[in-house]
Amino acid sequence: MSRTMLAAVFEGRGKLALKKMPVPKIEKPDDVLLKVEAASICGTDVHILHVPPGHPATPGAILGHEYVGEVLEVGSSCGGFKPGDKVAVDPNVTCGHCPACQLGRHNMCREMTTLGIFIHGGFAPYNVAPARQLHRYDRRLKPEIAVFAEPLACVVNAFKKLNLFPGEGVVVLGAGPIGQYFIQIAKAGGAGKIVAVEPNPRRRRFAKISGAEIVIDPTKKNLPESVAKVFPSGPEVVIDAVGSLADQAVGIAGRAGRIMLFGQNALARASIAQNIITRNELTVMGSYIAKHTFPEAIRLLETGKVNVKPLITHRLKLTEIRKGLRAMEKGQAIKAIVFP
Numbered sequence: 464m465s466r467t468m469l470a471a472v473f474e475g476r477g478k479l480a481l482k483k484m485p486v487p488k489i490e491k492p493d494d495v496l497l498k499v500e501a502a503s504i505c506g507t508d509v510h511i512l513h514v515p516p517g518h519p520a521t522p523g524a525i526l527g528h529e530y531v532g533e534v535l536e537v538g539s540s541c542g543g544f545k546p547g548d549k550v551a552v553d554p555n556v557t558c559g560h561c562p563a564c565q566l567g568r569h570n571m572c573r574e575m576t577t578l579g580i581f582i583h584g585g586f587a588p589y590n591v592a593p594a595r596q597l598h599r600y601d602r603r604l605k606p607e608i609a610v611f612a613e614p615l616a617c618v619v620n621a622f623k624k625l626n627l628f629p630g631e632g633v634v635v636l637g638a639g640p641i642g643q644y645f646i647q648i649a650k651a652g653g654a655g656k657i658v659a660v661e662p663n664p665r666r667r668r669f670a671k672i673s674g675a676e677i678v679i680d681p682t683k684k685n686l687p688e689s690v691a692k693v694f695p696s697g698p699e700v701v702i703d704a705v706g707s708l709a710d711q712a713v714g715i716a717g718r719a720g721r722i723m724l725f726g727q728n729a730l731a732r733a734s735i736a737q738n739i740i741t742r743n744e745l746t747v748m749g750s751y752i753a754k755h756t757f758p759e760a761i762r763l764l765e766t767g768k769v770n771v772k773p774l775i776t777h778r779l780k781l782t783e784i785r786k787g788l789r790a791m792e793k794g795q796a797i798k799a800i801v802f803p
């Protein structure tokens with residue numbers, strides 16, 4: 464194995480460099496060396512590379528936090544992983560000893576760091592990750608499908624909080640990748656009618672493939688009126704997959720409905736008619752990243768309960784990564800996957 468590799472490195476303020484980096488080595492007993500088989504571009508990567516940045520990252524870090532690979536080498540204490548295992552990586556490395564971790568709320572860890580954002584990730588042929596971040600998957604699953612485990616695990620965490628009952632009506636605001644997973648998981652979970660709200664026509668088409676019965680273009684239609692046509696007493700569940708639509712969600716939810724604010728936009732400020740929440744007994748929830756939900760996400764992929772294949776719009780070499788980032792930024796891509 465050569466000792467250098469080509470990697471996509473964050474170089475600060477909107478700069479991504481494709482450059483030679485040393486192939487990582489096992490240093491700690493629980494380190495695992497992976498051959499990266501697929502890494503997908505996330506909206507967060509686009510935010511990191513924005514000027515001004517919409518998400519922090521460490522200059523010098525190899526990006527790519529959604530990735531899967533094959534185990535090549537293991538440290539002396541690595542939880543039973545062996546060369547040849549196919550694994551999905553949970554990129555959020557938590558401390559294990561802060562109050563949040565000790566309460567089982569690892570996603571609330573204050574010492575958290577992230578592979579592919581603050582430390583080296585998967586936009587490179589090789590990566591070293593701690594064994595406890597790895598989740599084995601069935602080797603019959605293609606890497607380009609298994610790579611959906613990370614974003615799906617985040618959606619599973621949110622979806623479980625919603626306690627969807629079969630037949631309930633669901634409105635998903637935003638049909639980017641995250642919105643698509645919500646539509647699919649709601650469908651698999653027994654939702655009644657699913658409505659997707661999305662201005663981009665291409666994404667609306669994908670929303671139909673994912674399982675939305677009705678799609679609404681909010682730039683052409685009055686949203687509350689259109690939703691009321693489908694759900695005369697309002698939907699039981701509304702999901703904001705964008706991160707700035709809390710006011711719209713409150714405006715369309717049915718009485719005693721549940722609202723999930725999932726999308727992230729640190730700059731968004733909502734002006735909400737809060738009496739609607741009180742008067743209609745709405746439950747408004749947030750959900751952040753994955754929380755012990757990788758095994759469930761992998762199972763959804765292995766059983767085909769969610770079908771992510773149609774969502775792959777770009778398959779790229781590492782040297783073509785900028786093409787994928789541009790397509791994501793312009794909303795031309797649902798999921799762009801890099802094969803390093």
Ligand SMILES: [Zn+2]
Pocket residue numbers: 505506507528529614
């Ligand atoms: Zn991501």
Ligand SMILES: [Zn+2]
Pocket residue numbers: 557558559560561562563564565571572573574575
């Ligand atoms: Zn912690």
